[in-house]
Amino acid sequence: MEIATYILVPFILFALTGLKVMNEYERGVRFRLGNYSGVVNPGLRYIIPVIDTMQKVDLRVKAVDVPSQDAMTKDNVSVNVNAVLYYKISDAKNAIIEVEDFKFAVSQLAQTTMRDIVGETTLDRLLSERESVSLRIKELVDKASDPWGIKVNSVELKDILLPSDMKRVIAKEAEAEREKRAVIIKAEGETIASVNLSKAAKTLAGNKGALHLRTLQTLNDIASDQNNTIVLALPLEILESFRGKNK
Incomplete structure (x- = not known):
């Protein structure tokens, strides 16, 4: 026992x-x-x-930091870019059998894909259309990692670093653009004001009562100022009589 x-x-x-x-x-x-x-x-x-x-x-969603990569844009500007990638395992069998280390493989794939996409993109588009560039990287990484049983949920570009001289150039361009907009806005305002003034002149010319009222308002504004200006206000009828004699 x-x-x-x-x-x-x-x-x-x-x-x-x-x-x-x-x-x-x-x-x-x-x-x-x-x-x-x-x-x-x-x-x-x-x-x-x-x-x-x-x-x-x-099977939970995981985040992978894509290390900073030095790349050259389509218009030959050197940039340093990093990103974060979110993925999950969609097929446990393939994730173990088809690739030795799926996390490392996804990270490496994201790095090379990010460099390739940056190389196909101009600097202006990279800065202004960050979401569409991220989406393109996500689509390519997702397609390439699908045989490994990996589903890429999203890719987000985090930092896009430029050389110091390029930062100064962009700052000058931005300042010039702001000045350009200010000049345009001022010109548009002056145009609108001149149109309104022209309309007002036509309206007053056809309405003597309104013209008298405007004259009184002007005199009142002048009187409110503390100065020694002397204004002689002559009735319009007198001015018109003189004009008639000259004719």
């Missing part, structure tokens, strides 16, 4: 090592004698010790 106990207890303990708990966000890729034998789903699962091995895969 004692011999049986000595044999049975270690055997039971050894057998219990095959019990595995899989969380909801995990999948297990099981190999039996080195051959793929299926995906282990969440819950309390059992794998045969020694005969079976299992690698767990986390």
